[in-house]
Amino acid sequence: MTPLASQVWLAVPVAVPLAAAGVHxxxxxxxxxxxxxxxxxxxxxxxxxxxxxxVLSGGHPPTAFRGVLRADALSVWILLVVGAVxxxxxxAAPAHLAGERAAGRADAATARRYQVLVHAFLGAMCAAVLxxxxxxxxxxIEATTIVTAFLVGHRRTRASVEAAWKYVVICSAGIALAxxxxxxxxxxxxxxxxPEAQALDWPVLVAHADRLDPAVTRLATALVVLGxxxxxxxxxxxxxxxxxHSQAPAPVSALMSGVLLSVSFTAVLxxxxxxxxxxGPGYTRTLLTATAxxxxxxxxxxxxxxxxxxxxxxxxxxEHMSLIALGAAVGTPLAMSAALLHIAGHGLAKTxxxxxxxxxxxxxxxxxxxxxxxLLARAPGLGTAFGLSVLALLALPPSGLFASELALARAxxxxxxxxxxxxxxxxxxxxxxxxxxxxxxxxxGDVPRVGAGPAxxxxxxxxxxxxxxxxxxxxxxxxxxxPQGPYRPAGDRPGPARLAPGTPAVPVRLGMAAGLPLVLxxxxxxxxxxxxxxxxxxxxxxxxxxxx
Amino acid sequence: xxxxxxxxxxxxxxxxxxxxxVVVLWQRKLTAIVRTFALQGVALAALPFLLxxxxxxxxxxxxxxxxGVLRTGVLPYLMRRALDSLVPAPVTGAGHRYxxxxxxxxxxxxxxxxxxxxxxxxxxxxxxxxxxxxxxxLGPAPATRALPVxxxxxxxxFFVLSTRRRALAQVVGFLLLDNGITATAFLAASGxxxxxxxxxxxxxxxxxxxxxxxxxxxxxxxxxxxxDDLRELHD
Numbered sequence: 001m002t003p004l005a006s007q008v009w010l011a012v013p014v015a016v017p018l019a020a021a022g023v024h025x026x027x028x029x030x031x032x033x034x035x036x037x038x039x040x041x042x043x044x045x046x047x048x049x050x051x052x053x054x055v056l057s058g059g060h061p062p063t064a065f066r067g068v069l070r071a072d073a074l075s076v077w078i079l080l081v082v083g084a085v086x087x088x089x090x091x092a093a094p095a096h097l098a099g100e101r102a103a104g105r106a107d108a109a110t111a112r113r114y115q116v117l118v119h120a121f122l123g124a125m126c127a128a129v130l131x132x133x134x135x136x137x138x139x140x141i142e143a144t145t146i147v148t149a150f151l152v153g154h155r156r157t158r159a160s161v162e163a164a165w166k167y168v169v170i171c172s173a174g175i176a177l178a179x180x181x182x183x184x185x186x187x188x189x190x191x192x193x194x195p196e197a198q199a200l201d202w203p204v205l206v207a208h209a210d211r212l213d214p215a216v217t218r219l220a221t222a223l224v225v226l227g228x229x230x231x232x233x234x235x236x237x238x239x240x241x242x243x244x245h246s247q248a249p250a251p252v253s254a255l256m257s258g259v260l261l262s263v264s265f266t267a268v269l270x271x272x273x274x275x276x277x278x279x280g281p282g283y284t285r286t287l288l289t290a291t292a293x294x295x296x297x298x299x300x301x302x303x304x305x306x307x308x309x310x311x312x313x314x315x316x317x318x319e320h321m322s323l324i325a326l327g328a329a330v331g332t333p334l335a336m337s338a339a340l341l342h343i344a345g346h347g348l349a350k351t352x353x354x355x356x357x358x359x360x361x362x363x364x365x366x367x368x369x370x371x372x373x374x375l376l377a378r379a380p381g382l383g384t385a386f387g388l389s390v391l392a393l394l395a396l397p398p399s400g401l402f403a404s405e406l407a408l409a410r411a412x413x414x415x416x417x418x419x420x421x422x423x424x425x426x427x428x429x430x431x432x433x434x435x436x437x438x439x440x441x442x443x444x445g446d447v448p449r450v451g452a453g454p455a456x457x458x459x460x461x462x463x464x465x466x467x468x469x470x471x472x473x474x475x476x477x478x479x480x481x482x483p484q485g486p487y488r489p490a491g492d493r494p495g496p497a498r499l500a501p502g503t504p505a506v507p508v509r510l511g512m513a514a515g516l517p518l519v520l521x522x523x524x525x526x527x528x529x530x531x532x533x534x535x536x537x538x539x540x541x542x543x544x545x546x547x548x
Numbered sequence: 549x550x551x552x553x554x555x556x557x558x559x560x561x562x563x564x565x566x567x568x569x570v571v572v573l574w575q576r577k578l579t580a581i582v583r584t585f586a587l588q589g590v591a592l593a594a595l596p597f598l599l600x601x602x603x604x605x606x607x608x609x610x611x612x613x614x615x616g617v618l619r620t621g622v623l624p625y626l627m628r629r630a631l632d633s634l635v636p637a638p639v640t641g642a643g644h645r646y647x648x649x650x651x652x653x654x655x656x657x658x659x660x661x662x663x664x665x666x667x668x669x670x671x672x673x674x675x676x677x678x679x680x681x682x683x684x685x686l687g688p689a690p691a692t693r694a695l696p697v698x699x700x701x702x703x704x705x706f707f708v709l710s711t712r713r714r715a716l717a718q719v720v721g722f723l724l725l726d727n728g729i730t731a732t733a734f735l736a737a738s739g740x741x742x743x744x745x746x747x748x749x750x751x752x753x754x755x756x757x758x759x760x761x762x763x764x765x766x767x768x769x770x771x772x773x774x775x776d777d778l779r780e781l782h783d
Contacts, residue, residue, distance in 0.1 A: 068743075135744030142751040149758045158769045159780040165715070165762050166778070172755050173709055173722055179748070180702065180729045184683070187736040191687050196741060215682030243781045302783050311783070 001054040006062035009050045010069040010130055013079060016043040017123035024115040034094035037115055041090050044126060045083035052076045052538050063132065067201060070132035073541035077340055078129045078259075078266050080535075085258040085347045086122050088521045089251040092355040093118070095514035096250055099362040110154070118252065120147045125255075125263050134182045134200045137267055138175065141231060144260060145171045151252045152244045163247035167240045171230060174237040178227025178267070184220035185274070188212045202270045209277035218283060221275040224268065225287050231264035233321045235294045242302075245314035246367065250358020253310070257317040257354060258347035265321065265343075269328060281331055288329035289420055295322035300427045303434040308367045309360070312438055313353050316393055319431050320346040320401075326424060327408050335411035337543035338404045345400030345528055349392035352521035356386035359514055360442075369438050373445035381510035383443050385518040390439045392525050394432050400528030554602045555690040561598060562697040565591040565731060566673070569704045569724055573665040576655045581720050582627045589619030592727055595734045599691065603738065611739060615730070618749055623723060623756055627716060630760040634716075634767055652714075652773060659711040669704050676700035683736065695735045702728030715763045715773040719756060726752055 001009075017040040051071045054062050063070045071079075097114065100106035106114075121144055128140035145168060153164030182200065189199035192211035198204040205212070230237030245253045272284045299318035306312040320342065327339025357367075359382050364372050376383035392399035405428075412421035510518075532539055549557075568588035575581045593616035600608030635653045660668065676699035683695055705724030712718055730748075733740050740748070763773055770777050 133741075133744070135740055136747065139744065139747030139751055142748075142755070146751065146754045146758055149762070153762065153765065156765060156769065161762060161765045161769045162778040162780050165759075165766060165775075166781075168755065168758055168762065169709070169718060169722065173706070173725060176722075176725050176729060180732065183729060183733045183736065183740060186733075186740055187683065188686070190737045199737075200741065200744065213682070213686050216686055219679070219682065242783070246781075305783065 001057075001059075001062050003064075005050075006054070006071075007064040009047050009054075010062060010064040010071060012047040013044045013083075013126035013130065014069070014123050016040045017119045017126065021116045021119035021123065024112055024119065028112075034097055034111065034115070037090040037093055037118070038087060040119055040122060041083055041087035044079065044086060044122070048076055048080040048083050051079065056537055056541065067132055067198070068136055069127075069130045070203065071130060073538055073544075074266065074269065074340075075129050077535075077538055077542040078263060078343070079126065080538075081262065081344045081347045082122070082125055082129060082259045084344075084524065085255060085351050088348070088351045088355070088517045089254045089258075090118075091517035091520070092251045092254070092351075092358075092514070095511065096355070096358055096362075098513075099359070100249075103362065105155075114151070114154070114249065117147055117151050118255070121151070121252075121255065125260060128263050129266065132201045132203060134185065134202055134205075134267075134270065136200075137270070138179050138182055141228070141264055141267060142172065142175055144263075145175070145231070148244075148248070148252065148256065148260075152248045154249060155247070160247050163240075163243035167244040170237055170240040174230025175227045177223050177230070181220040181223030181227060181271070184216055184223065185212075185271070188216040188220065191216075202274060205274045206277060209274055212274070212278045214278055217275055217278045221271055221279070221284060222287065224271040225284070225291065228264045228267040228271075229291060229325075232261045232268065232325075233295070233318045234291050234325060235298055238295065238298070238318060241318060242311045242314040245317065245354075246308060246310035250355050250361070253313075253358070254351040254354040257314065258351045261317060261321050262324070262343040262347065265324060265328075268325075272328065276331070285329050285331060288325050289417075292322040292325035292329060293420065293423060295319075295325070296424060296427050300431045300434070303431050306434070306438060307369050309369050309372065309438070309442060310354075310357055310367050312369070312435065313350065313357060316353075316431070316435060317346075317350060319428070320350075320393070323405065323408060323424070323428070326412070326420065330408075330411050330415045330417055332411055332415050333540070333543045334407060335415065337539050338407035338411055340539055340542055341400060341528070341532070342404035342408065345404055345525055346393070348521050348525040348528065349389055349399060349401060352385065352389035352518050352525070353393060355521075356382060356389055356518055359510070360386065363508060369442055372442045374443075376443045377507065379508040379510065381515055382508070385510070385515070385522065387439060387443050388522050389518070390435060392522065394435055398526045398529040400525050403529045549601055551690075554598060558595070558598050558690055558694060561591050561594040562694040562731075562735075564588075565595075565727075566697050566700055569701045569728075570666065570669050572708060572720060572724060573669055573704065574662060576658075576662070578631055578653050578655065578714060578716050579628070581655070581717060582624050582631065585627075585720050585723060586620045586624040588724075588727060589616065589624070592619055592731055595731060596739060599734060599738050605738075607742065608738060611742070611745060614749070618753070619727065622753060626753075626756050626760055627719060630716060630763050633764055634773060652767075655712055655714050655717050658713060658717075665707070665711070668707055669700075672703040672707060673700040676703055691735045691738075695732060698728050698730075698732030698735055700728070701731060704728075713775050715759075715766060715775060718775060719759050719763075722759075723752070723756070 020040045051062060055071060055073050055076050061070060061072045097106060097111045124140050124143040124147060128137050131137040131140060149164050149168045152167050153160045186199050189205060191213060192208060194204060194208055233241045245257055248256060275284050295318055299315045303312060303315045324339045324342050327335045360372055361367055363379060392401060395401040395405045409421055565588060568584050568591060571584045572581055575584060593612045596608045596615060597612035600612060677696040680696040680699050684692055702725050705721050705728055708721030708724055709718055712721060739745060766773055
């Protein structure tokens with residue numbers, strides 16, 4: 001790859017989303033179509049493909065801007081996952097925003113702010129993935145916290161403000177610890193006579209690992225795992241995760257859960273590569289195994305008693321992040337490729353699950369599992385998509401998660417991690433049962449009758465919105481001139497407005513705009529499970545531990 | 549500047565830096581806490597200034613100026629503005645002298661009382677010295693020997709963050725944490741590279757802006773900025 005081409009293709013994933021955010025800020029008067037949001041994820045994907053070819057063709061990894069940005073197999077893999085998840089989330093955004101607008105919870109300004117923040121979020125994530133300098137990586141990850149704060153707190157309700165506050169305070173304080181770790185690594189590198197300009201570049205640190213002071217590196221690694229672990233949803237600083245993921249708009253929850261957690265975990269992997277060379281693999285292995293097991297146990301305990309389906313999905317993210325951390329702890333090439341495959345499969349499946357849950361929330365007006373019954377009968381398309389996405393998250397074949405969890409178990413037993421693998425297997429099975437029972441309660445069951453909608457009572461943790469079904473009951477005059485949202489009664493059967501209370505509700509069709517991203521996401525997740533195809537080379541290159 | 553004067557001034561700045569963090573624990577009035585934080589910024593800016601003079605590096609003195617403006621000017625200004633919007637100005641005039649609502653301006657009941665807080669600060673400082681031993685051993689120099697002070701302030705910041713109940717006191721805790729890390733960076737390695745320093749400062753300003761806006765929203769939604777009242781979300 002020529003230097004110019006590397007500069008261009010490394011700049012595209014960062015610059016295009018940021019430029020899109022700028023354009024959305026500038027166009028105050030005329031609202032751009034929500035579909036323009038697809039442009040920058042496509043640019044990220046294209047850059048990912050080009051960089052993947054460059055990385056796999058051998059030779060020097062592409063670098064740009066005096067080594068600030070750099071692509072290797074791992075960063076390209078994560079970049080592709082970010083692009084794919086962002087494309088699904090961007091495709092789900094128009095239907096989500098139309099639904100919010102139809103409910104009167106959003107207007108043109110809200111939609112514009114949403115687009116600005118989501119694009120800035122995407123740009124910051126891509127910068128974090130491609131940064132070679134650990135300091136720049138930190139700045140980019142902290143920037144994602146700041147940008148998403150107002151997406152988490154977009155409703156201004158008490159629950160929303162509380163979630164945003166906890167999110168910003170816990171994540172900022174948590175990754176401040178990671179910054180201290182990076183400062184200490186810098187100190188060790190400077191003491192090892194590495195020049196100032198390169199002392200934070202992780203490839204340089206990997207190359208000169210033999211000269212770093214072990215005691216300082218040990219402290220730094222612990223701080224980095226703790227700090228970036230906070231942003232990756234690992235204990236002990238995980239408390240923000242269920243709140244933030246349940247309050248954010250559905251496509252943003254998908255991005256946060258599907259890729260932001262993994263991007264932060266990539267930062268841990270970068271430091272692990274350095275620490276393993278300085279301290280031997282035992283130290284990070286112990287640290288990550290302990291963190292992963294604790295996270296998994298906590299997530300499973302809270303999944304067992306969960307009554308809120310968005311929080312259920314959030315805890316399921318913690319469960320999957322702990323599996324990824326365990327893969328990194330095992331650290332063999334097989335375990336690493338399983339962990340990376342798991343990142344991709346989880347990203348896709350969780351995106352579908354969160355986007356579908358957003359539609360369920362708009363349709364039923366509550367996040368309580370107990371109040372969403374008979375989803376399959378009421379909205380067959382939506383119910384099927386949600387059910388399939390949860391099945392994919394449960395790692396049933398042909399989901400990509402099946403392949404990765406199987407490989408992970410094999411790698412763990414091969415690397416004499418039998419006791420940990422057995423504990424994990426037990427916990428994952430418990431989580432399986434909890435998720436399956438909760439989801440079945442949502443999908444099956446009697447269809448509540450028209451007019452017997454949820455009573456507006458104080459519902460504790462659950463979100464209460466005006467359900468779309470009730471909204472559709474108002475005469476069409478109110479809907480004139482405004483977008484109607486994706487929920488229209490099927491065919492030309494009479495709408496619910498004309499039905500007397502007590503008769504079953506008419507099944508709700510999902511609509512093309514809302515359904516297509518879900519179908520595509522499920523298809524991609526299944527394809528990943530059947531055959532990684534052209535991605536196999538990239539995956540095995542990315543899984544080689546500690547190679548700069 | 550002779551080596552002795554440099555060491556003495558550096559130790560003086562570090563002492564003032566640590567003292568300011570302890571005084572924050574001691575104070576209960578939020579305006580006083582913000583003022584103390586601004587004074588700590590002066591001590592923090594003195595570190596790169598002294599290092600720059602000692603190592604004859606102009607860019608460190610420029611960084612010192614930037615740090616000074618940010619930590620003694622911009623951040624305290626942002627917090628004072630948030631405080632002003634929370635606490636209505638006292639209404640002057642006959643009959644209105646006692647209506648001022650002061651509860652938002654005070655850290656009424658911290659989770660840990662002041663005496664216990666000061667004791668904890670002492671313990672945290674000892675802990676910082678114990679943890680920092682390998683760091684000091686790696687490169688014994690006057691600046692490196694003062695390094696535990698940065699870690700101590702960081703730990704005290706964490707303590708403030710987890711025990712204070714007013715939203716703004718938590719913001720100060722977060723900023724103490726950040727000051728501690730910045731000081732550690734200067735004392736250990738004369739500061740991180742400029743591009744990282746700039747990015748971090750930018751992030752911190754934005755984070756404080758976001759927290760300021762969220763504080764106002766919290767006041768609107770909950771009627772108070774007491775963190776203990778954030779109880780909507782739980783399992």
